[in-house]
Amino acid sequence: MHELTVVSNIFKIILETAESNNLSKISKVSLKVGRQRHLAPDLMKFAFDSVSKNTIASGAFLDIDRVDIKMKCLSCGLEFTVKDNTYLCISCGSAELETISGKDLLIESIEGEV
Numbered sequence: 001m002h003e004l005t006v007v008s009n010i011f012k013i014i015l016e017t018a019e020s021n022n023l024s025k026i027s028k029v030s031l032k033v034g035r036q037r038h039l040a041p042d043l044m045k046f047a048f049d050s051v052s053k054n055t056i057a058s059g060a061f062l063d064i065d066r067v068d069i070k071m072k073c074l075s076c077g078l079e080f081t082v083k084d085n086t087y088l089c090i091s092c093g094s095a096e097l098e099t100i101s102g103k104d105l106l107i108e109s110i111e112g113e114v
C-alpha cells in the first residue's frame with residue numbers, strides 16, 4: 001500500500017514537529033495532498049490510524065485537503081485545471097504542459113495540547 005509508506009514518512013515529521021513544540025498530545029493534523037499524487041484519502045486515514053497507535057497522536061483527526069491539478073500550456077499559455085486525467089490543453093489541445101499544482105504533499109498544521 002503506497003499510502004502506508006507515504007503516511008509513515010509524514011508521520012515521522014509530525015512527531016518531530018510535535019516534540020520540538022513540546023506537545024504532549026496531537027489532536028488534529030491537516031495535510032495538503034495534490035490529486036496528482038494518487039493517494040486515496042480513506043487509505044491515508046486508515047494508515048494514519050495504524051501508525052499513530054500508542055503514540056501521542058493516537059486518535060488524532062486527519063484532515064486532508066486535496067489540491068487540484070493545475071497545468072499551464074506551453075503553447076498558448078492558458079492555465080487550467082485537469083479533469084478526468086486528461087493532460088491536454090483545453091484550448092489548443094497541446095500536450096506540452098507544465099505543472100503548477102497537484103504534486104503537493106505537505107503538512108499544513110498540527111494541533112494539540114502542551
Ligand SMILES: [Zn+2]
Pocket residue numbers: 073074075076077078089090091092093094
Ligand atoms: Zn494551449
